[in-house]
Amino acid sequence: MPNLTRRDLMAGTAAGAAAMTIGGRVALAQQPNTLIIGNQGAQTHFDPHGGQDYPTSVIIRNVYDGLVDVVGMPPRIEPRLATDWTVSGDGLVYTFNLNRDAKFHDGAPVTAEAVRYSFERIMAVGRGNNWMIDGVVGPDSIRVVDDHTVEFTLIQPFAPFLQVLPWISIVNPAVIEANEGGDLGQTYLLNDTAGSGPFTVARFEPENVIDFRRDPTYWREGGGNADTVIWRYVRENTNQRLMLQRGEIHMAVDLTSDDMSALEGAPGVVRVIEPGDRTFSIKMNTEHGPLSDVNLRKAVSHAFDYEAMQSVSGFADLMHGPLPSGFFGHDPSIDVPRQDLDRAREYLAQTAYPEGGLTLDIVHVVGLEQQRLWSLVLLDSLQELNIDVNIRPSTWPDMVRMCESPETFPDFFSVYLGVSYADPDVIAFAGYHSSRNGGWQNGVYNNPEVDALIEAARFEPDEARRAELYSQIQQTIVDDAPDLFGVVERAKVGLRDNVENYEFSPIIVQAVSFFPLSVS
Amino acid sequence: MLSYVLFRIALIVPLLIGLSLLVFVIGRVLPGDPAALAAGPYATAEQRAAVAAEFGLDRPIAVQYWDYVTGLFEGDLGRSIMTRRPVAGDLALYLPATLELVAASLLLAVAVSIPLGLVAGLTANRAPDMTISAGTLSAMSMPQFFLGLVLQLVFAMWLSLLPLSGRLPFTVAPPPAVTGFYTIDSVLAGQWHTLWLSLVHLALPAITMALAPIAMITRIMRASTMEALQQDYVRNARALGLSIRLILFKYVLKNAASATLTMIGLYVGWMLGSTVLVEKVFDWPGIGLYATNAILNQDFNPVIAVTLVIGVIFIATNLIVDLLYGVLNPKVGDR
Numbered sequence: 093m094p095n096l097t098r099r100d101l102m103a104g105t106a107a108g109a110a111a112m113t114i115g116g117r118v119a120l121a122q123q124p125n126t127l128i129i130g131n132q133g134a135q136t137h138f139d140p141h142g143g144q145d146y147p148t149s150v151i152i153r154n155v156y157d158g159l160v161d162v163v164g165m166p167p168r169i170e171p172r173l174a175t176d177w178t179v180s181g182d183g184l185v186y187t188f189n190l191n192r193d194a195k196f197h198d199g200a201p202v203t204a205e206a207v208r209y210s211f212e213r214i215m216a217v218g219r220g221n222n223w224m225i226d227g228v229v230g231p232d233s234i235r236v237v238d239d240h241t242v243e244f245t246l247i248q249p250f251a252p253f254l255q256v257l258p259w260i261s262i263v264n265p266a267v268i269e270a271n272e273g274g275d276l277g278q279t280y281l282l283n284d285t286a287g288s289g290p291f292t293v294a295r296f297e298p299e300n301v302i303d304f305r306r307d308p309t310y311w312r313e314g315g316g317n318a319d320t321v322i323w324r325y326v327r328e329n330t331n332q333r334l335m336l337q338r339g340e341i342h343m344a345v346d347l348t349s350d351d352m353s354a355l356e357g358a359p360g361v362v363r364v365i366e367p368g369d370r371t372f373s374i375k376m377n378t379e380h381g382p383l384s385d386v387n388l389r390k391a392v393s394h395a396f397d398y399e400a401m402q403s404v405s406g407f408a409d410l411m412h413g414p415l416p417s418g419f420f421g422h423d424p425s426i427d428v429p430r431q432d433l434d435r436a437r438e439y440l441a442q443t444a445y446p447e448g449g450l451t452l453d454i455v456h457v458v459g460l461e462q463q464r465l466w467s468l469v470l471l472d473s474l475q476e477l478n479i480d481v482n483i484r485p486s487t488w489p490d491m492v493r494m495c496e497s498p499e500t501f502p503d504f505f506s507v508y509l510g511v512s513y514a515d516p517d518v519i520a521f522a523g524y525h526s527s528r529n530g531g532w533q534n535g536v537y538n539n540p541e542v543d544a545l546i547e548a549a550r551f552e553p554d555e556a557r558r559a560e561l562y563s564q565i566q567q568t569i570v571d572d573a574p575d576l577f578g579v580v581e582r583a584k585v586g587l588r589d590n591v592e593n594y595e596f597s598p599i600i601v602q603a604v605s606f607f608p609l610s611v612s
Numbered sequence: 613m614l615s616y617v618l619f620r621i622a623l624i625v626p627l628l629i630g631l632s633l634l635v636f637v638i639g640r641v642l643p644g645d646p647a648a649l650a651a652g653p654y655a656t657a658e659q660r661a662a663v664a665a666e667f668g669l670d671r672p673i674a675v676q677y678w679d680y681v682t683g684l685f686e687g688d689l690g691r692s693i694m695t696r697r698p699v700a701g702d703l704a705l706y707l708p709a710t711l712e713l714v715a716a717s718l719l720l721a722v723a724v725s726i727p728l729g730l731v732a733g734l735t736a737n738r739a740p741d742m743t744i745s746a747g748t749l750s751a752m753s754m755p756q757f758f759l760g761l762v763l764q765l766v767f768a769m770w771l772s773l774l775p776l777s778g779r780l781p782f783t784v785a786p787p788p789a790v791t792g793f794y795t796i797d798s799v800l801a802g803q804w805h806t807l808w809l810s811l812v813h814l815a816l817p818a819i820t821m822a823l824a825p826i827a828m829i830t831r832i833m834r835a836s837t838m839e840a841l842q843q844d845y846v847r848n849a850r851a852l853g854l855s856i857r858l859i860l861f862k863y864v865l866k867n868a869a870s871a872t873l874t875m876i877g878l879y880v881g882w883m884l885g886s887t888v889l890v891e892k893v894f895d896w897p898g899i900g901l902y903a904t905n906a907i908l909n910q911d912f913n914p915v916i917a918v919t920l921v922i923g924v925i926f927i928a929t930n931l932i933v934d935l936l937y938g939v940l941n942p943k944v945g946d947r
Contacts, residue, residue: 223654489644
């Protein structure tokens with residue numbers, strides 16, 4: 093009897109081993125002119141006006157067209173649907189001439205009426221990138237001059253207007269109207285598209301895969317040979333790295349610093365490490381609790397070990413003041429706090445806690461190792477001032493809730509801010525204007541002087557005067573010390589060496605523009 | 613018998629009401645503001661309020677719950693506040709992926725552990741048993757996510773025998789959806805290559821998930837077999853000159869199987885819960901990941917729906933297990 097079983101067992105094992113070997117290198121099969129991009133952006137819809145996450149930006153860049161495009165490093169504005177435009181001297185009236193070849197995927201021409209319709213739709217939907225034109229473009233702002241000319245009269249001058257236009261897509265009014273469904277076609281666009289962009293969608297599985305196909309009738313000349321782009325949701329960044337190494341994917345857009353280090357020298361892999369679009373700061377509660385005293389904030393700012401922060405940040409650069417360097421408006425001449433314990437103690441002496449002896453809370457997103465390390469740097473730094481730090485990991489929804497009022501806002505709040513369009517206004521307004529109080533980008537900080545300067549800089553059409561305003565903004569904010577200005581993480585993209593014509597742009601790096609890409 | 617089955621099925625209703633009430637209340641009393649999250653960082657207070665109103669979050673919990681339950685009877689599981697997609701549609705997409713993985717792991721676990729346990733039981737304290745016992749012990753002490761990574765490293769990265777992740781290669785379209793199980797659907801469509809590809813993709817995640825149950829079920833099976841072999845009826849049967857194979861397969865196996873069956877029933881629930889980790893490691897687009905994302909965003913409707921579905925499956929499996937007892941052991945059959 094044992095004999096029988098033993099024989100059975102061995103037969104089973106042999107069969108199993110055989111089955112495994114036949115598996116072969118099945119996953120490595122590649123098809124010509126097909127580009128596969130691994131990403132962590134869960135795609136759930138095709139409404140360019142319905143989201144502000146990077147998956148939506150992928151759709152905006154590739155399935156739809158905007159009036160203008162933003163490309164390259166440093167980012168520059170280029171014509172897209174609009175061939176050219178004029179701006180009135182007071183910065184209020186923008187007139188765009190549309191490309192007469194531009195066609196939607198159903199063959200209908202892209203007209204001035206479609207532009208008007210699209211702007212009114214995003215305002216009516218009230219979500220997505222609508223915030224970019226909120227208070228700037230109103231229902232009466234847009235005039236259809238003729239089929240191929242559209243005129244915007246802004247409610248107030250808005251210097252970054254051209255910079256936000258790549259992110260407001262033009263949709264096909266006929267398709268939306270036919271599928272309006274009582275919600276401006278939002279339900280229809282969960283699974284369908286209504287664009288004029290270089291790619292259409294052949295297959296979609298939410299939070300899994302999108303099969304993009306190059307539109308052979310696309311109205312713009314040129315473009316690469318990647319006719320199929322598979323946008324593949326890969327949840328683990330480590331998996332993205334391994335797949336890139338194996339050649340299963342051609343691009344990975346969510347790699348960490350550790351992944352980048354591991355990819356050094358990997359055969360067939362090209363690493364792209366460029367100035368990034370995401371800042372990390374530790375916001376302080378300027379309105380409630382011990383840190384409402386500016387001297388304590390300055391003491392903390394001078395005690396913080398910035399070098400230690402950078403050394404645990406992987407590929408990242410220290411911020412020099414509140415605005416990311418490398419963008420227009422950043423003033424490198426401003427004197428920003430660096431670790432100086434003597435000055436820190438001088439400031440501390442002017443507070444209610446000259447000997448320290450207090451405990452402050454820092455909140456960071458649970459599970460984000462990078463944020464935990466930065467919290468530890470803070471804990472370590474403040475020991476020099478006899479200040480204890482209580483590190484509280486928390487879920488993101490809870491952290492959003494904490495921003496509701498100065499009473500619920502913690503002493504220290506860890507936050508990333510993304511640069512969603514190529515202008516310092518995006519960080520200045522989101523991070524420091526008091527109209528954002530109560531939201532997570534700027535929970536509590538408010539200074540009427542800074543508000544006025546930020547508004548003036550938004551409206552100022554003259555570049556030199558604008559730069560001067562941004563200098564003042566940075567100086568005033570540094571004097572108020574509302575944040576520990578942290579790091580700008582470098583953007584990290586991994587490519588196979590057979591991907592051609594990839595041009596890096598720091599604005600929403602993960603939202604790759606497929607149009608120029610080729611695979612050899 | 614029939615009344616017993618009907619009674620058990622009727623029992624599902626109060627269980628589900630309790631379950632849904634619990635998840636509903638816990639979801640609502642937690643701190644956090646899903647409407648603010650869904651409306652996005654730049655939303656004004658009015659826009660946040662509009663999202664809350666659209667999803668009914670501005671109404672009393674009791675009213676929200678009543679609406680949810682009445683919706684359930686119309687097959688409406690609500691919409692996700694984050695993606696605005698109907699939850700029922702999402703589940704139809706993700707649930708088959710998870711069930712296919714669980715079914716495959718379970719089949720694998722049973723197919724491997726029952727013979728192993730039998731062999732170990734028959735050879736108790738001799739070389740084969742020692743080897744199997746040592747193997748099961750180490751298998752039990754291996755954390756699942758780690759095992760998954762090791763398997764990926766060895767079979768996908770070093771040996772390039774099996775794919776790293778996913779249900780199919782990116783460039784292959786899934787078979788026409790009938791059951792949502794890629795294996796079954798590709799058979800129905802006669803797409804043999806797709807069947808092969810989906811089996812190859814199932815291999816690593818299924819092994820990862822099956823290993824702990826294999827170890828556990830083997831040990832239970834070993835103990836049950838040893839116990840059954842000690843019974844008087846076995847000695848009797850041998851004395852009567854019955855062939856050892858007949859005794860083994862007709863009597864011992866059947867008697868040893870009861871405890872094992874309980875174990876298998878419990879493992880279905882365990883596997884549905886533990887798919888979260890395996891799905892993440894292997895990028896398996898199932899309900900585990902769907903639920904995780906929803907929990908992190910305080911997106912209530914998907915969380916409740918997944919809880920209810922897992923609850924129903926768990927209850928149903930245990931009902932089937934209880935009924936199978938009757939088949940194995942006539943003493944518990946009639947009630």
